[in-house]
Amino acid sequence: MSNTIEARGLTKRYGDKLAVDDLDFTVEPGRVTGFLGPNGAGKSTTMRLVLGLDAPTAGTVTVGGRRYRDLERPLHTVGALLDARACHPGRTAASHLLAIAQTAGVGRARVDEVLGLVGLESVAGKRAGTFSLGMSQRLGIAAALLGDPSVLMFDEPVNGLDPEGIRWIRTLMRDLAEEGRTVLVSSHLMSEMALTAQHLLVIGRGRLIADTGIEDFLREYGTESVLVRADELDRLARVLRRAGAELASETDALHVHGVTATEIGKLAAGEGIALSELTPHRGSLEDVFMALTNDAVEYGVGA
Template sequence: MSKRIEARGLTKRYGDKIAVDDLTFSVEPGRVTGFLGPNGAGKSTTMRLVLGLDSPTAGTVTVSGRRYADLVGPAHAVGALLDARAVHPGRTAANHLLAVAQTAGIGRKRVDEVLGEVGLANVAGRRAGTFSLGMSQRLGIAAALLGDPPVLMFDEPVNGLDPEGIRWIRTLMRDLAAEGRTVLVSSHLMSEMALTAQHLLVIGRGRLIADTDIEDFLRTHGTESVLVRSAEPDRLARLLRRAGADLESEVDALVVSRLTAREIGKLAAAEGIALSELHPRRGSLEDVFMALTNDAVEYGVPA
């Protein structure tokens, strides 16, 4: 059976508002897929549709070839973290997981295993209501892992985590994908997605904007420039402008667009201009994402 999430023409309306608009995509196993979009883009609604928590107005979405409602032993097919605080505050971490496990026919041994995997073994007897947001995220991830599912979905999993925790979950996501699982991660932290995801789904106002490998995404939509430093910046600037370059100044350096590093080096060498630095740069994932989704932001800051 295919271990993937597949949406075909997926649409969800709430009255006259379209939250998800004719989405078609496939989340494949063996890689971390980052699910990106501005606030109100439809990411959480899409995840709820995958898990059968909402019903689509049109279209279909399946996990491993079946609608979530038709899965046999869904905890063993897909694990999800949508809301880290959706835990009874009076239950201990261990009892919360045990209650979830018992509904799926999972034994106590597995509860102890996942508590260890997420670093909560030492606080298993503490009430969940006393947990920080970061600890609650770990508990939610433990619940998602209980059934050892081949498909995993995480909505903003790094919220509240300290740097050690962020590195831990980044490694966990990649390890899960390396095991051949399908991993879908929604996040607003572009810098973290750049380190974690191998593939991207980008949506805005409910519609698909990009479905691509992260390197292709940056190469196709990003802008490249070259940082150049020289003891003769004015002379170098005149030379590069004559060659058709666009220039910006940056802390005793020039940022050059429309010429490659190789072209800049050849021009400078031909004129006898020594360069102390010649460094190609590409726009960050955050830069590219912001530019690409600028028209799809629902709640923008007035100019």
């Protein structure tokens, strides 16, 4: 479709530093794609490459089959928030947006419309330098929406937002995707990505680790355990070990790995052991992400 983002062999090197390493991916419309990776993984660099702010060392990245610099009306095709503070502090919110709008033939009515959409209409006449980080995020999102673009890119858009603001941006991103737009969002808040994204791109040290739906990601890379409680816990533990399970014990429970809840139930029934709890547990997005990217962390504790 005309509003996909496509990278093929995308590579960026800064001197000896390989920031982006031979990336191949396609960001499709109609869904929110979460862009995940540890600090230094290359997420922001990749977004800058999409927007033509940096030139690739090798490979290509296009929007709707064209490089950003070749787009006839870029503001109407791609809207982006990379830095919430990228605004002259002496300008009011309205004048900041109007200056951007005038470069792309966007009228004043649209400025007023996006200020209302992001909840800043009451502070439209205040200088951006007085804004909190959360308000600056809202202003940056308003700027991204000015041209009513078909592709939207947000880098850490929930930084500085309160819980109401986080819920608002989550709903906004999903609504934009449901309208058929392409939405790419990077975030370190795994709990928020679990609620927002339908698809994930995960990178580490500039290389692609995963490109998959979020449910498939959790199923493929996550591990499932089962919490079990029973009156004859020691006997059940022996039965499960014979079946090849790995166990972690608590005072009154077992955490079982390697055997499904259904299999545990059948084994217990076969031995006449009554179970008082049998609860499957799948690792959270944060758990799976941390395990998968552990070797790709550039600035880890003790590194």
